[in-house]
Amino acid sequence: MATYTEDDLAKDLEGKEYEFGFTTDIESDKAPKGLNEDIIRFISAKKNEPEWLLEFRLDSYRTWLQMTEPEWAHVKYNKPDFQDITYYAAPKQSKKYESWDDVDPEMKETMSKLGISLEEQKRLTGVAVDFVMDSVSVATSFKAKLKELGIIFCSFSEAVQEYPELVQKYMGTVVPKQDNYYAALNSAVFTDGSFCYIPKGVRCPMELSTYFRINESGTGQFERTLVVADEGSYVSYLEGCTAPQRDENQLHAAVVELIALDDAEIKYSTVQNWFPGDKDGNGGVFNFVTKRGMCHTNSKISWTQVETGSAVTWKYPSCVLKGDNSVGEFYSVAVTNNFQQADTGTKMIHLGKNTKSTIISKGISAGESQNSYRGLVQIHKNAENARNFSQCDSLLMTDRCGAHTFPYIECKNSTAKIEHEATTSKIGEDQIFYCLQRGIDEEKAISLIVNGYAKEVLNQLPMEFAVEAQKLLTISLEGSVG
Amino acid sequence: MITIKNLHANIEDKAILKGLNLEVKAGEVHAIMGPNGAGKSTLASILAGKEDYEITEGSVDFDGEDLLEMETEERAREGLFLAFQYPVEIPGVSNINFLRTAINEKREHKGEDPISAKDFMALVREKSKLVELDAKLASRSVNEGFSGGEKKRNEIFQMAMLEPKLAILDETDSGLDIDALRIVANGVNTLKSDDNATIVITHYQRLLDYIVPDFVHVLYDGRIVKSGPKELALELEEKGYDWIKEELVEA
Numbered sequence: 001m002a003t004y005t006e007d008d009l010a011k012d013l014e015g016k017e018y019e020f021g022f023t024t025d026i027e028s029d030k031a032p033k034g035l036n037e038d039i040i041r042f043i044s045a046k047k048n049e050p051e052w053l054l055e056f057r058l059d060s061y062r063t064w065l066q067m068t069e070p071e072w073a074h075v076k077y078n079k080p081d082f083q084d085i086t087y088y089a090a091p092k093q094s095k096k097y098e099s100w101d102d103v104d105p106e107m108k109e110t111m112s113k114l115g116i117s118l119e120e121q122k123r124l125t126g127v128a129v130d131f132v133m134d135s136v137s138v139a140t141s142f143k144a145k146l147k148e149l150g151i152i153f154c155s156f157s158e159a160v161q162e163y164p165e166l167v168q169k170y171m172g173t174v175v176p177k178q179d180n181y182y183a184a185l186n187s188a189v190f191t192d193g194s195f196c197y198i199p200k201g202v203r204c205p206m207e208l209s210t211y212f213r214i215n216e217s218g219t220g221q222f223e224r225t226l227v228v229a230d231e232g233s234y235v236s237y238l239e240g241c242t243a244p245q246r247d248e249n250q251l252h253a254a255v256v257e258l259i260a261l262d263d264a265e266i267k268y269s270t271v272q273n274w275f276p277g278d279k280d281g282n283g284g285v286f287n288f289v290t291k292r293g294m295c296h297t298n299s300k301i302s303w304t305q306v307e308t309g310s311a312v313t314w315k316y317p318s319c320v321l322k323g324d325n326s327v328g329e330f331y332s333v334a335v336t337n338n339f340q341q342a343d344t345g346t347k348m349i350h351l352g353k354n355t356k357s358t359i360i361s362k363g364i365s366a367g368e369s370q371n372s373y374r375g376l377v378q379i380h381k382n383a384e385n386a387r388n389f390s391q392c393d394s395l396l397m398t399d400r401c402g403a404h405t406f407p408y409i410e411c412k413n414s415t416a417k418i419e420h421e422a423t424t425s426k427i428g429e430d431q432i433f434y435c436l437q438r439g440i441d442e443e444k445a446i447s448l449i450v451n452g453y454a455k456e457v458l459n460q461l462p463m464e465f466a467v468e469a470q471k472l473l474t475i476s477l478e479g480s481v482g
Numbered sequence: 483m484i485t486i487k488n489l490h491a492n493i494e495d496k497a498i499l500k501g502l503n504l505e506v507k508a509g510e511v512h513a514i515m516g517p518n519g520a521g522k523s524t525l526a527s528i529l530a531g532k533e534d535y536e537i538t539e540g541s542v543d544f545d546g547e548d549l550l551e552m553e554t555e556e557r558a559r560e561g562l563f564l565a566f567q568y569p570v571e572i573p574g575v576s577n578i579n580f581l582r583t584a585i586n587e588k589r590e591h592k593g594e595d596p597i598s599a600k601d602f603m604a605l606v607r608e609k610s611k612l613v614e615l616d617a618k619l620a621s622r623s624v625n626e627g628f629s630g631g632e633k634k635r636n637e638i639f640q641m642a643m644l645e646p647k648l649a650i651l652d653e654t655d656s657g658l659d660i661d662a663l664r665i666v667a668n669g670v671n672t673l674k675s676d677d678n679a680t681i682v683i684t685h686y687q688r689l690l691d692y693i694v695p696d697f698v699h700v701l702y703d704g705r706i707v708k709s710g711p712k713e714l715a716l717e718l719e720e721k722g723y724d725w726i727k728e729e730l731v732e733a
Contacts, residue, residue, distance in 0.1 A: 434570040437530050438584040438640065439558035439591070448583065452574025452623065 031088035037061065040188055043088050047157050047191070050164055060177040060187030067181045070314075073343040074372040074404055077312045080251045080286060087189045087222070146204075151235075152197040153208050156224050159195035166197055170228050174257040174294045174320070182253040182288040182314075186222045190255070193223035198233040198264075207462050209238040225256040229264035229299075236267040238465055250275070250285045252310075258293035258301055262323065265300045266293065269461050270317075271469050274309035276476075281339030281368075284311025291315065297323030297352070304460040306469040307334040307344060308476040316374065318347035321355035321383075328357040331457040333469075335476045336369030336401070345375035345406075350383040350416070359390040362454045366397035366477055372404040377420075381412040388417070394424040395453055397477065447474040483508050483648055483679045484529075484549070489540035490704075491528055498524045498535070500704030506648070509676040513690055513715060514683045516701035517723045522683045523567060525701070526652040530564040531557050545647065558584075559591035561647030561678075565637040565654050572624040577636065578606060580624045581643050588644065609642040613669040631662035638669040645673075650681045655689035667692030687719035700726055 031042055040061055044054040069079055146153050152163060159167050177187035194210045210225070229235050239256075252274060260266045268291075277284025287310035293301035303317040319328030330346035348357035357377065365371040377388045394403030405422050427449060435445035451458065451470050458466050484506045491499040498521045506512050516522050528535050529542065531554030542549040549557060572580065586596045597605075610620055613635045625633050634654055641649055651670065655663055670680060670693050682693055690698070690712065698714040699706045700723070708714070708726055718726075 428570065430570050431572055433530075433532060433554065434566065434572070435580075435584075436554040437558050437564050437566075438580070438644070439555050439587040440580075440583055441555050441587070444583060444587070448575050448580065449572055452572055455574035 031086055033086050034083045035061075035085070035087060035189065039087055043189060043191060046088060047160070049160055052168060053160060056172065056177065057188050060184050061189075063178045064181065064184035064188055067178075067184055069181050073314050073374070074370060074406070075312050075314065075341040075343050077286065077341070082185075085251060088191055146206075149202050149205070150199040151202060151204055152195065154195055156190070156193035156195050156226065159226075163195070163197070166228065167195065167226065170257070170259055171224075171226055172257075174259060174292045175255050175290050180290060183255050183290040186224060186253050186255045186290070190222040190224040193254070194225045194227075196225075196227045196235065196237065198229045198235045200230045201232040202230075203233065204235040207236045207238050209240070221250070221252045221254070223254050225254070226259075227257070227266060227268070228259045229261060229266050231261045232263040233261075234265045236462060237269070238462065239268070239270045240273070240465075240468075252285050252287045252289070254289045254291075256289070256291040256317075258291075260293065260295050260299035260301050260326075262297045263299060264296070265302075267302045268293070268304070268317070269465055270303075270305040270307075271461075271465055271472065272305065272307045272309050272313075273472055275311075276309045276340045277311040277338065279338050279367075281311070284340070285309065286311060287313045287315060289313075289315045291317035292347075293317075293319045293328070295319055295321050295323055295326035295328060295352075295355075298325045299323060300327040300329070302327075302329040302331070302460070303346065304331040304457065305333070305344075306454075306457070306461070306472065307332070307342060308472045310342070311340060313340075313342040313344050315342075315344045316346055318349065319357065320349045320351065321357065321386075322351045323355075324352040325354045326352055327355070330357075330359045330361070330375075331460045332361045333364065333454040333457045333473070334362070334371055334373075335364045335473060336366065336371045337476055338367040338369060340367075340369045342370070343372045343374055345373045347376040347378070348388060350377075350379045350386040350388070353382070353384040354386070355383055356387045357389075359388070359392070360456050361390075361392045362457055363392075363394040363403050364397065364450060364453070364473075364477070365394065365401035365403050368398075368400050370402045370404070372406060374406040374408075376408040376410070377418060378409075379411040379413050379416040379418070383413050384415050386413065386416040388419065390418075390420045392420075392422045393453070394422075395450070396424065396426045399426075443474070443478060446477055450474070450477055483510075483545060485541075485543040487541045487543075489525075489528070489542065490538045491524065492536045492538055493524070493534055497538075498704055499528070499540075501540070502701070502705055504699065504706055506679045506681060508647075508679055509674075510697065511674065511680045511682065511693060511695045513693075513695035513698045513712075514681060514701050514706075515685070515687075515698060515715065515718055518685075520701045521704045522701050523652055526564055526567075526650050526681075526683055529557075529650060530554065530562065555587070556591075558644075559588045561645075563641050563644055563646030563649045565634075565641060565649065565651045567652040567654075567656065569625045569628075569633040569637055571626045571628075573626050575624050577620050577622060577624050578602075581606075581640060584640075584644060605643060610639055612642050612672055613638045614665050615639045630657040631659065634658055634666055635662065635669075638666050642669060642673055646678065648679050648681070649673075650683065652683050653685065654682070655684055655686065663689065664692060687715045690715045702726060702730070 031039055040057050044057055175183050177184055196208060198204050227237055258266050258268060274285035274287055295301050301319050307313055321328050328348050334342045334344050336342050346359055359375055361373045363371040363373055373392045379386045392405050396403055403424055407420055409418055431449055432442060432445045450473050458469055461469055486502055486504040489499050489502040514522055537550055582602055606620055610617060615635050619632060625636060654666055695712050698710055698712055700708040707730055
């Protein structure tokens with residue numbers, strides 16, 4: 001009676017491997033391969049940047065040359081050849097679009113394949129999207145509406161031209177250019193990204209959303225995001241990422257800096273679905289990202305991430321709780337399947353008094369993958385009454401994958417309260433059997449169980465993102481129990 | 483409803499069922515009793531479709547279909563329900579979401595539209611009363627943090643929601659106090675009809691005071707060795723299983 005065999009299933013899954021694997025043929029304006037000071041000058045000139053920014057880049061580059069690639073993460077990969085990467089690839093028609101109708105139809109199609117038709121979004125969700133394809137931001141919607149409130153939401157390049165004083169004031173203050181190997185590289189060669197400024201006391205009325213996509217073959221994506229929430233303001237920022245399917249590894253080294261001034265709140269959500277490599281572990285994106293937020297007095301920064309893609313992930317969205325009574329939160333679901341490797345977590349640096357941090361990390365490992373949580377909770381000596389709660393759970397789908405937890409705690413103030421909970425469990429065959437016995441097929445059963453497991457984190461996402469994230473979890477884990 | 487003929491089953495080359503025969507008709511309640519290790523729970527697991535067992539011989543006909551050829555979820559959708567001896571916890575998945583998914587899978591199987599939210603909630607209210615299940619438990623994660631009694635009541639609640647043709651209760655009485663036992667039994671009795679059937683697997687006669695069986699079978703060493711009316715249960719309670727073993731040796 002069972003006509004649907006395992007082979008059929010395997011075929012189905014192969015077809016589903018990476019739903020976003022297509023490339024868009026838009027003539028691009030590429031820099032020659034390789035990295036040297038001339039390339040950096042080329043990028044800077046292309047972007048018509050002020051002198052100080054070129055200096056920032058060159059200085060970062062020189063620092064980077066002195067640095068070595070970090071090896072402490074629990075991941076193994078062939079190091080990228082930095083001379084074999086194209087550092088600048090802009091779609092040729094990179095003019096700014098006044099209205100949505102002016103946008104290249106092919107590009108629109110790309111976006112609709114991503115399931116983020118802007119028209120749809122405009123109509124249905126009221127989300128403003130800044131779309132970054134291969135380094136240059138091509139469409140920004142809702143700008144006028146935001147402008148009325150004094151909110152700036154634009155591409156990084158545009159911010160450099162239009163608001164150089166703001167960029168210069170805040171850029172590199174949270175993630176210094178010498179911070180780490182990839183951050184230094186990004187500081188030298190970043191091509192574009194997003195900039196957001198919320199003025200004093202303004203509550204941003206919509207979710208601000210950016211989609212990143214690596215399109216050109218052999219291009220690294222080095223985007224930079226800077227979000228500044230001025231005193232008493234609030235913003236929720238969404239970031240989604242996809243990349244086409246390619247055999248070679250693509251490098252993605254981004255820097256995200258968040259600044260929450262006194263009494264401000266920033267909620268930053270990411271759904272990362274870069275190409276994870278095929279089922280044999282070929283190709284995929286190297287995702288080496290530095291994300292950090294600075295919390296001033298009474299402010300709050302909340303990171304939520306759903307990480308399902310990338311061959312190798314190295315990422316620790318962190319909070320520096322500098323101001324008294326500031327709050328840092330980190331909610332993460334990281335899924336690894338096949339040969340994916342993820343080393344991800346957070347750092348909560350408590351400097352101010354009565355600072356609070358919460359870490360909820362849910363790792364899901366399937367296939368032959370390796371999934372590590374690495375986190376640091378640091379209480380400095382002046383941080384009276386600091387509180388931290390960490391919960392790190394790991395779910396194993398097979399007996400060939402690995403889940404690891406590396407929690408670091410450094411406490412220099414005896415008034416601190418730090419709690420750490422960790423669990424590791426294997427997805428129960430008995431749980432699946434229970435679902436099957438109630439008539440729920442295996443695919444739905446896994447989806448139910450995994451989404452239940454990740455619920456605490458998914459609940460943190462804005463509604464439309466949560467639905468997408470749930471689907472992603474299910475797609476990423478299809479046929480993965482064993 | 484279900485006809486089991488000469489069923490043999492192994493687990494890791496060890497024979498557990500050794501030629502089991504059983505026929506249950508619509509409208510009947512059958513009790514299966516027997517000492518530890520006789521194969522009672524194995525029988526329940528095999529009928530439900532657990533894959534740990536190797537069927538070496540025999541057949542099971544479920545409403546005209548070859549049950550052993552059906553996938554686990556298909557058996558469930560066709561109306562076979564197992565009340566688990568140890569109900570499984572599924573953290574983060576609400577009972578309601580779980581049941582709604584289950585009901586809709588069954589409806590889809592029958593070519594029906596998904597149940598409306600309104601009808602579903604009305605059904606939840608109606609059926610949770612039946613087993614005196616706190617409405618709060620219905621919205622909590624499946625079995626997570628439930629007491630032993632609550633888990634068993636939740637099984638009967640699910641059974642009530644899914645309205646199976648054939649329900650198999652695997653040691654549903656174990657770990658229940660007398661009040662919970664009454665509630666569970668009451669639920670089962672209320673759901674009984676001419677169109678469905680129940681197999682009650684139990685160690686003790688106690689449950690059968692509340693769920694009165696039409697037939698009692700003794701499962702021993704992988705076979706049904708004795709069948710009789712409900713009075714057989716009382717006899718077993720009084721005399722234990724040794725006399726049956728002796729009878730077998732004599733025969």
